[in-house]
Amino acid sequence: MTVNTSRRGFLQTAAAASAVLVLGVRPDGVLASGTAETTMLTPFIRIGADGRVTAIVKHFETGQGPATGLTTLIAEELGVTMEQIGYDFAPSDPQVYNNLMFGAFQGTGGSTAMANSFMQYRQAGAAARELLIAAAAQEWGADPSVLMIEDGVVSGAGKSAPIGDFVAIAATLDAPADPRLKDAAEFKLIGNAQVRRKDTPPKINGTAKFAMDMQLDNQMVVVIARAPRMGATVTSFDDSDALRITGFIRAATLPNKAGVAVYAEHTWAALQARDALDVQWDISNAESRSSDQIRDQLISAVNADPEYAITATSRDETAAKIDGAAQILEETFYFPLLAHAPMEPLTCTIEPLADGGIILHDGAQTPTGPHMALSQILQLPMEKIQIKTMFAGGSFGRRSTPTADYQVEAGLAFAMTDRSRAVKLVWSREDDIRGGYYRPAVAHKVRVGLDSAGEITGWDHRIAAQSIMKGTPFEGAFVQDGVDFSSVEGAADTPYQIPGRFVGLSDVAKATTVLWWRSVGHSHTAFVMETMLDIAARAAGRDPVAFRLALLEGGGSDQARLAGVLKLAADKGNWGKSDPGRSQGIAVHKSFGSFAAQVAEISRDEDGNVKIEKVTCAIDCGLAVNPDVIRAQMEGGIGYGIGHVMRDEITLTDGEVDQSNFPDYEPLRIGDIASIEVHIVSSAEAPTGVGEPGTPPSAPALANAIAVSGPRITHLPMTSGDVGFI
Amino acid sequence: MTISLNLNGQTHRVTAEPGTPLLWVIRDELKLTGTKFGCGVAACGACTVHLDGEPVRACQTNIEDVEGAEITTIEGLSSRAAAAVQTAWAELDVVQCGYCQSGQIMSATGLLSENARPTVEDIDEYMNGNACRCATYQRIRAAILRASEIMEA
Ligand code: FES
Ligand code: FES
Numbered sequence: 001m002t003v004n005t006s007r008r009g010f011l012q013t014a015a016a017a018s019a020v021l022v023l024g025v026r027p028d029g030v031l032a033s034g035t036a037e038t039t040m041l042t043p044f045i046r047i048g049a050d051g052r053v054t055a056i057v058k059h060f061e062t063g064q065g066p067a068t069g070l071t072t073l074i075a076e077e078l079g080v081t082m083e084q085i086g087y088d089f090a091p092s093d094p095q096v097y098n099n100l101m102f103g104a105f106q107g108t109g110g111s112t113a114m115a116n117s118f119m120q121y122r123q124a125g126a127a128a129r130e131l132l133i134a135a136a137a138q139e140w141g142a143d144p145s146v147l148m149i150e151d152g153v154v155s156g157a158g159k160s161a162p163i164g165d166f167v168a169i170a171a172t173l174d175a176p177a178d179p180r181l182k183d184a185a186e187f188k189l190i191g192n193a194q195v196r197r198k199d200t201p202p203k204i205n206g207t208a209k210f211a212m213d214m215q216l217d218n219q220m221v222v223v224i225a226r227a228p229r230m231g232a233t234v235t236s237f238d239d240s241d242a243l244r245i246t247g248f249i250r251a252a253t254l255p256n257k258a259g260v261a262v263y264a265e266h267t268w269a270a271l272q273a274r275d276a277l278d279v280q281w282d283i284s285n286a287e288s289r290s291s292d293q294i295r296d297q298l299i300s301a302v303n304a305d306p307e308y309a310i311t312a313t314s315r316d317e318t319a320a321k322i323d324g325a326a327q328i329l330e331e332t333f334y335f336p337l338l339a340h341a342p343m344e345p346l347t348c349t350i351e352p353l354a355d356g357g358i359i360l361h362d363g364a365q366t367p368t369g370p371h372m373a374l375s376q377i378l379q380l381p382m383e384k385i386q387i388k389t390m391f392a393g394g395s396f397g398r399r400s401t402p403t404a405d406y407q408v409e410a411g412l413a414f415a416m417t418d419r420s421r422a423v424k425l426v427w428s429r430e431d432d433i434r435g436g437y438y439r440p441a442v443a444h445k446v447r448v449g450l451d452s453a454g455e456i457t458g459w460d461h462r463i464a465a466q467s468i469m470k471g472t473p474f475e476g477a478f479v480q481d482g483v484d485f486s487s488v489e490g491a492a493d494t495p496y497q498i499p500g501r502f503v504g505l506s507d508v509a510k511a512t513t514v515l516w517w518r519s520v521g522h523s524h525t526a527f528v529m530e531t532m533l534d535i536a537a538r539a540a541g542r543d544p545v546a547f548r549l550a551l552l553e554g555g556g557s558d559q560a561r562l563a564g565v566l567k568l569a570a571d572k573g574n575w576g577k578s579d580p581g582r583s584q585g586i587a588v589h590k591s592f593g594s595f596a597a598q599v600a601e602i603s604r605d606e607d608g609n610v611k612i613e614k615v616t617c618a619i620d621c622g623l624a625v626n627p628d629v630i631r632a633q634m635e636g637g638i639g640y641g642i643g644h645v646m647r648d649e650i651t652l653t654d655g656e657v658d659q660s661n662f663p664d665y666e667p668l669r670i671g672d673i674a675s676i677e678v679h680i681v682s683s684a685e686a687p688t689g690v691g692e693p694g695t696p697p698s699a700p701a702l703a704n705a706i707a708v709s710g711p712r713i714t715h716l717p718m719t720s721g722d723v724g725f726i
Numbered sequence: 727m728t729i730s731l732n733l734n735g736q737t738h739r740v741t742a743e744p745g746t747p748l749l750w751v752i753r754d755e756l757k758l759t760g761t762k763f764g765c766g767v768a769a770c771g772a773c774t775v776h777l778d779g780e781p782v783r784a785c786q787t788n789i790e791d792v793e794g795a796e797i798t799t800i801e802g803l804s805s806r807a808a809a810a811v812q813t814a815w816a817e818l819d820v821v822q823c824g825y826c827q828s829g830q831i832m833s834a835t836g837l838l839s840e841n842a843r844p845t846v847e848d849i850d851e852y853m854n855g856n857a858c859r860c861a862t863y864q865r866i867r868a869a870i871l872r873a874s875e876i877m878e879a
Contacts, residue, residue, distance in 0.1 A: 206760020393825025639861020
């Protein structure tokens with residue numbers, strides 16, 4: 001650390017009142033500090049002369065807690081309280097605010113927000129602490145090693161003063177290359193369950209601004225009249241009835257002919273004008289299949305030879321091991337298309353600026369995608385496009401598509417105007433449910449051999465899926481040797497040490513656009529793995545927990561951590577000791593670097609309808625930064641998983657989506673799960689994901705509980721078979 | 727038509743076509759955006775406001791039917807029950823994405839104004855129409871019980 005003495009005198013006198021210390025990482029990866037005017041820096045922390053600290057959060061906030069988590073990291077290392085720190089969402093800049101796991105791409109997904117930010121944000125906080133201490137040491141003529149910062153106050157050498165007093169000097173110093181991070185024993189905020197969410201206050205008094213809440217003075221609202229089937233195109237439209245609606249401005253066919261943009265002064269006029277529009281569609285190239293056909297196609301694919309072999313063990317070797325077994329267990333599974341249905345329908349607003357540039361106001365999950373897409377559509381250089389990230393009302397994957405679909409729609413609608421007025425694109429719930437970005441439909445077929453002692457001899461696992469990544473810009477990164485790993489994750493790489501295991505994959509043509517959906521491939525592979533193991537355990541006459549533990553014994557760290565959560569969930573969930581009239585099921589799964597196990601406990605009414613009494617969850621996500629946020633994510637992840645397998649599916653009839661809104665895509669309701677209890681494994685490992693890992697084990701735990709006293713569920717949703725819920 | 731709306735204790739003159747849902751007048755005309763659009767068909771509760779103290783779905787309430795009624799949105803909540811609900815919501819950090827939460831709080835306040843000591847069954851029944859896609863239900867239930875405690879204290 002060097003002192004820039006030439007500027008010091010000036011700053012002390014002139015800049016103290018307006019000084020700002022910014023801490024960030026230069027594009028070359030080196031920690032850097034300076035004043036806000038220093039344009040080479042893009043900060044993770046801003047500290048004003050009033051001592052107010054602002055964390056610049058590079059991830060969007062849709063409930064999973066990064067605004068709290070990343071703020072906690074900085075507050076901890078810097079030495080301020082959670083009340084002394086605020087946060088802003090970062091602007092779009094993939095060079096600086098990229099997700100360290102995504103390359104030069106800014107975005108949130110794959111449960112990576114904490115995992116990729118943990119060291120980066122702590123380092124920024126620690127560097128700020130060292131700079132402020134160095135500045136105080138200079139000012140006081142003290143030895144920096146005796147100074148400390150606590151609760152926003154620098155103290156030591158018999159003096160103390162708030163950090164704001166040293167911001168001006170600190171801004172002239174070079175950031176330390178390698179600041180000392182606190183030891184876990186020094187943590188006051190990391191791991192503290194009393195830390196409250198930073199986004200609670202505005203979300204309980206109506207002041208939180210979501211993208212849907214944009215109300216610019218000059219905005220038009222645009223809704224799109226959409227094709228009734230995927231791939232249909234507009235041939236013509238008649239707007240004579242729409243013209244009678246007050247507030248309707250005009251309608252225009254999108255350049256890609258995918259729909260008609262309806263412009264109006266406000267949302268209600270736009271929705272009504274869309275209803276009044278008469279659109280003629282060319283359906284000659286549109287999807288015309290029904291979901292029954294898609295299901296049959298997927299199921300016949302798992303009964304045929306797989307296109308790709310994923311495992312080293314060949315299917316002939318596996319077949320030989322199964323064919324001679326004492327018992328052979330075989331099941332076919334089917335998972336329907338699912339909509340994400342985030343609570344806030346999709347929306348974004350393009351605001352024109354006087355210099356010809358624009359601001360995109362968006363609950364931007366992956367800003368880099370729409371940033372590049374809008375640059376192309378509007379023929380604007382990247383730097384003329386700003387993205388303002390607003391709160392997002394849920395995503396579950398939907399706000400990030402390889403095509404930046406809804407931002408592109410807004411861009412096309414804006415481009416068809418004279419660009420003098422802002423354009424706010426609004427999706428209705430019907431647009432969302434029928435919108436054609438779904439969790440893929442998937443089939444699995446598993447054959448398992450058991451010897452006379454009940455040990456597994458071989459495991460033949462075939463998956464047929466609609467590939468998420470193929471045909472998208474992500475194909476290069478995620479598809480290897482033809483295999484879209486997101487179709488087989490959680491099965492191909494299971495930590496269970498299962499002998500003689502073959503995994504094969506076949507791709508089946510997409511009926512609709514498909515997309516990652518909370519926990520991606522794990523949303524089906526965990527169900528199949530954990531159901532089959534349950535079937536095998538029961539066929540072997542063994543306890544399902546003991547049976548699983550035996551397959552994890554003597555392995556490495558993954559196996560030990562999986563066994564750890566399994567035992568914890570079994571213990572806390574009173575495994576094997578449920579009240580009379582209740583039954584239990586268990587499941588455990590690794591996803592996104594985290595390990596989650598759940599015990600589901602159900603009862604039944606006199607007609608056999610199921611009531612979900614309790615889900616007990618154990619989670620090992622490494623060091624628990626915000627324990628209460630982790631608990632909330634498990635609660636939410638469990639609810640999301642269970643809500644959908646209970647009763648939701650998207651079906652098609654002759655290429656048209658049958659569902660349209662919540663009455664026929666019924667969300668989980670408050671009475672559906674009577675209680676959820678979460679236990680967090682104490683761990684010093686690096687933090688891993690929490691947004692998604694709660695979801696995969698929830699459905700199979702429930703299915704396994706139901707199977708104890710009812711049918712074995714292999715086709716989803718559960719209510720499409722013999723299961724009813726109270 | 728022009729209607730006079732009594733909203734959050736203030737009178738507003740608004741012009742809207744008959745049949746316009748109260749939701750869109752609140753959001754697009756009065757620019758009070760705490761009341762949310764989630765489904766438009768009374769199936770999610772995100773748009774819940776109070777009409778003479780009773781929770782209703784603003785997406786299915788026509789503007790011509792509310793003239794003269796006292797309308798309260800999340801921005802205008804001020805009752806004792808509301809304060810208890812918001813305190814409990816903060817204590818328990820109920821929110822995740824937050825988009826449904828104005829509606830949840832409006833309904834929870836409606837419940838506690840009618841029934842200051844609800845059971846879990848009362849809560850599950852009363853709150854059934856308020857969907858939360860983030861599934862914050864465990865905390866909603868606990869926060870309503872906590873708010874009931876706060877009101878008693
Ligand atoms: S928007 Fe009114 S109930 Fe859903
Ligand atoms: S908090 Fe996200 S929908 Fe309820």
